[in-house]
Amino acid sequence: MSKGTILIVEDHRDISDMLSAFLGEQGYEVACAYDGREASALLQKKEFTIVLMDLMLPYKSGNILIRELRERRNTPVICLSAKSGKDTRLEVLRMGADDYILKPFDLDEVLVRIEVVLRRSSIVTAQEEAEGEEEILSCGGLCLFVSEHRVEYEGRHVALTAKELKLLQLFLEHPTKTYTKENLYESVWQDVYYYEDNTINVHLSNLRNKLKRATGRDYIDTVWGIGYRLKEQEI
Secondary structure, three states: OOOOEEEEEOOOHHHHHHHHHHHHHOOOEEEEEOOHHHHHHHHHHOOOOEEEEEOOOOOOOHHHHHHHHHOOOOOOEEEEEOOOOHHHHHHHHHHOOOEEEEOOOOHHHHHHHHHHHHHHHHHHHHHHHHHHOOOEEEEOOEEEEOOOOEEEEOOEEOOOOHHHHHHHHHHHHOOOOOEOHHHHHHHHOOOOOOOOOOHHHHHHHHHHHHHHHHHOOOOEEEEOOOEEEEOOOOO
């Protein structure tokens, strides 16, 4: 099973062949480009798992290739170069390279650097996907889309006020918890609950009625002497 596809961009054929043979033995599929124009064409046509790239290339430099690639994709790039200057390394990293390996290099070191960069890249990708996922709270056909502040029942929109949405979210986030009026007030209104008034009763009554009209179901139970909780729904 392939570990991924690596593009080697290197104009010295012996170095390219050596890397290609070694990485192929490690389970990677390898493609090679020998100048900047060829690499540019390949990067536009195909998506690679990672790119190993020399900086000094005929026709189009590695710096330009990195800049072009970063306009389209976040493919990890490791630069291979004989330039040891700190300024060069920092400039390349600022442009979007993920690592920088000095020539001459050890093949085992190249392999380890590839594994580290790919591991780091997969973690970042997973985090971005998690952050991009819409959190949906649901119960008995009712769905609350948290980041969109939107409620639906079986695909139909249910109009709620901001406070009603927050109350519903609390119940859906902790479906087995019984909330006192103090819990609800301090969580939703974010203020200290000093005394009994009609604020909670009115908002809960409105929320119950709107949900009942939209769904034909009761979603909130009164636990006498304690408070309120989400009502268990029959499937």
